[in-house]
Amino acid sequence: MDIAAMSVVMANSQVRSQASLAVMVNVKNLMQQQGIQLTEMLQKSVGEAPHPSLGKSIDIQV
Template sequence: MDVAAASVVMANQQVRADASLAVMKNAKNTAEQQGQQLIEMLNQSQVPSASHPTLGKAVDIKL
């Protein structure tokens, strides 16, 4: 293999590595955004506690 061909092969490998890194960075950013949105959603959905301390602690079941 001559020097020019080796140079082309190395350049192609670098382009592939850069593209792969860009895709992984994009996936990481998306996962971080979704995690923050999930945390916000969970914080908004918290149910306030009952006014009576034993209210809702027991369930009456008739068979």
């Protein structure tokens, strides 16, 4: 393989690596945002704890 072809191959490899890294950074940022939003949603939805025996038994007459 001559030097010019090797240079092209190495440049293409570097471009692929940079693109892959950019995608991973975007995915990481998206996951962080979703994690923050999920935490906020869970904090908003938490109310008072239900009564411990509420809904545990059913009264039935036959």
